[in-house]
Every structure is written in structure tokens, then in C-alpha cells.
Amino acid sequence: MAIGGYNQLSLKSFNTQLDIKAYQFQSARAALYAYLNSAKIKTLYVPNYICDSIFPALESLNVNVIFYSINDLLLPDNISECTSTNDSKILLVNYFGLLSEQIKILTTIRPESFIVDNSQALFCEHIEGTTSIYSPRKFLGIPDGGLLRTSINIDMPEDCYDASKNCGHLLLRAAGYVQAGYRQFLEAEQALECFIPKKMSVISAYLINCADINLIKETRQRNYKFLYSKFKSLNQLQLPINGQIPLCYPLKISHDVGSVYKQLINNAIYLPRYWQSECNGKVGFNMFNSTLFLPIDERVSYAELLQLVNFIKKNL
The missing domain is CATH 3.40.640.10 (Type I PLP-dependent aspartate aminotransferase-like (Major domain))
Structure with missing residues (x-):
């Protein structure tokens, strides 16, 4: 324990632990x-x-x-x-x-x-x-x-990863x-x-x-359901709806999304792409080229999600 000295980030502890058996x-x-x-x-x-x-x-x-x-x-x-x-x-x-x-x-x-x-x-x-x-x-x-x-x-291993940099x-x-x-x-x-x-x-x-896991789960579930409701008729993927806490909302359409990604970047909307690889088969190739992977995390507000939905529908 250290007393005094230089200051630190002030973060609230939620006593969050992930899988303790891992x-x-x-x-x-x-x-x-x-x-x-x-x-x-x-x-x-x-x-x-x-x-x-x-x-x-x-x-x-x-x-x-x-x-x-x-x-x-x-x-x-x-x-x-x-x-x-x-x-x-x-x-x-x-x-x-x-x-x-x-x-x-x-x-x-x-x-x-x-x-x-x-x-x-x-x-x-x-x-x-x-x-x-x-x-x-x-x-x-x-x-x-x-x-x-x-x-x-x-x-x-004995050594810890040094993430300080x-x-x-x-x-x-x-x-x-x-x-x-x-x-x-x-x-x-x-x-x-x-x-x-x-x-x-x-x-x-x-x-x-310090991560508020309950907030993270609830927000992801809510945002995923919102995007599901907005794109259900358009999405070519058969996605489950109840009880999901996914990474993102994958929106697969019938044509190449490369130009849409460029328009999104020009409007400061940054989406990942999964994955460009020589190992991709037909399905993987189509997923990379025809899918928008939309954010659903706790940083995205309802207003931002609505803006994203309107922008995508306009440009598709």
C-alpha cells in the first residue's frame, strides 16, 4: 500500500470479475x-x-x-x-x-x-x-x-504483460x-x-x-434489439433476438458495402470489417464484402443509433 505521492485516475470500483476459473x-x-x-x-x-x-x-x-x-x-x-x-x-x-x-x-x-x-x-x-x-x-x-x-x-508464465505504454x-x-x-x-x-x-x-x-458489467450487458441488449427492429426486413442473416449480448449487429445486404464504408468514414462513423483473408471461403468472402458491423456498445446513445440507421438506409 502506498500513501501520498503523485495523483491517479479517479475510477469507481464495481468489484467486477470475469470468469474466476479462467x-x-x-x-x-x-x-x-x-x-x-x-x-x-x-x-x-x-x-x-x-x-x-x-x-x-x-x-x-x-x-x-x-x-x-x-x-x-x-x-x-x-x-x-x-x-x-x-x-x-x-x-x-x-x-x-x-x-x-x-x-x-x-x-x-x-x-x-x-x-x-x-x-x-x-x-x-x-x-x-x-x-x-x-x-x-x-x-x-x-x-x-x-x-x-x-x-x-x-x-x-511468470511474467505479466506490460501495458503501461x-x-x-x-x-x-x-x-x-x-x-x-x-x-x-x-x-x-x-x-x-x-x-x-x-x-x-x-x-x-x-x-x-472498474467496469460496470450490468450496464454494459443491458445497453448491448437494448441497442441490439433496436437495430434488429430497424433492419429485420433488410438483413439477409437469420439472427436470434432474445437474450443476446453480442459484439455488434451484423447487417448483411445483397451488394458490396465498400462504398458505404467510405461514406461512413467521411461522416466520422467508424465500423470494423470481419475479416479480409485469403483463407475465406465463399461465405466468408460474402460476409466481408456485404456486411456492415454496427456498434451496439454502451458508448452509443439512442440518438446516435437513430442517426446511424437513417444514414445507412439513405445510402443503401
Whole structure:
């Protein structure tokens, strides 16, 4: 305990803890690396619509990657074709946090065969028997963080991730200087490309403690339902509605959205794109080119959501 000295940020503690049974790493890819290394996995079945960031870790471990196809519901075409053994696993991606119920069904028979990538589904409960990976920094204002739930013992690293130089974008964004913080955001992301496992930083642990999780959940649910009601007739994706706390609202339309993204950026509306990759199959290619991933987090007001809806409908 320190008394006196220089000042600090004044943040309210909500005593928030995420999954207390989870191993805490600096990123989801580090969590995946730690699991694959500890479990001695030799083969991983991967959907052909996924972020490329996992592949350097797989290459480093000499894991054989076998791609499987997904359908228009973002679910495996034929999961029975994926052969699971002691040294092979099947990676299921909970896209945008909207496939939790379907994944429960898929993993019922042999849960030990699956790694569930919940990077976009922080509030999806761990399914007993499976291995789960989470990325809380996609939902919370923290510089690093990745969670791993598994039944095997994981040797945790001794070193903590040093996030002290990678928090500037969070402060600038909070102060309203979005563009000024973007370069620092990219630098922070680049720093996490190193997948060698470290413990989650003490800064992220502290900021998680100060996160109002109930507000975050309630706002995401409310904003998602609002966008669902506005775009239900337009959206080509079949999305669930009740009980969802997703990453975003994916709006898939019948044509390329590249020009819409440019217009949004020109109006200071910044949306991510998931994912441009040479590994994409037909569904992944269409998702990247034809989908707007709309924000639903607690920073977005009702007025801003309405403005976003009107802008998109006008430009579509």
C-alpha cells in the first residue's frame, strides 16, 4: 500500500470479475497458444472464415491446419467430417456472439473435441467439457486481455504483460479524440501480435474491476434489439433476438458495402470489417464484402443509433 505521492485516475470500483476459473493471458491468441502447447495438439480443424491473427501461433507450434466450410447460418457444413482424437481439436467460432445456442447443440455429444472461440462472445457461458477462449478487450476499455477455460492444467508464465505504454488510445478515445488515438490503437494492437503467453497486465485487471458489467450487458441488449427492429426486413442473416449480448449487429445486404464504408468514414462513423483473408471461403468472402458491423456498445446513445440507421438506409 502506498500513501501520498503523485495523483491517479479517479475510477469507481464495481468489484467486477470475469470468469474466476479462467486462466488470464494478455490476448486470446496467447490463450490459444498456451492451450495448444500444453495439450500437445497436432491438428486443428478451423472454419474458412476467421481472423488471420491465429495462424502465426499455429505455425510456431507446427499445428496442422485443416479448413472446414461453414454455411449461410455461419455453422459448420458437416462437422462429422472433422475427426477428433487426443491430439486433434475442432475450433468453433461463436461469430459476433450470436451462435451460443447452436454451439451448445453442436458440442453436446463430444464436448472434449471442441475449442469454442468466444472472442466475440464475452458473455457466453463456458460449456463444460469444451475449451473456451475469450477476448474481453473487444468489449471493455482495457489494453490487453485473454481468457482460457479448460479442464487440463496450464503452466502459467511468470511474467505479466506490460501495458503501461499501450493505454494512450483509451484515454484519448474517452476524451473524444478518436482520430488522434487511432495511431496509438494500431500500435497497441501490433504489440499484442506476440503470442508468447504472458499474464494479463495489472492495468487491465484494475480496469476490469472498474467496469460496470450490468450496464454494459443491458445497453448491448437494448441497442441490439433496436437495430434488429430497424433492419429485420433488410438483413439477409437469420439472427436470434432474445437474450443476446453480442459484439455488434451484423447487417448483411445483397451488394458490396465498400462504398458505404467510405461514406461512413467521411461522416466520422467508424465500423470494423470481419475479416479480409485469403483463407475465406465463399461465405466468408460474402460476409466481408456485404456486411456492415454496427456498434451496439454502451458508448452509443439512442440518438446516435437513430442517426446511424437513417444514414445507412439513405445510402443503401
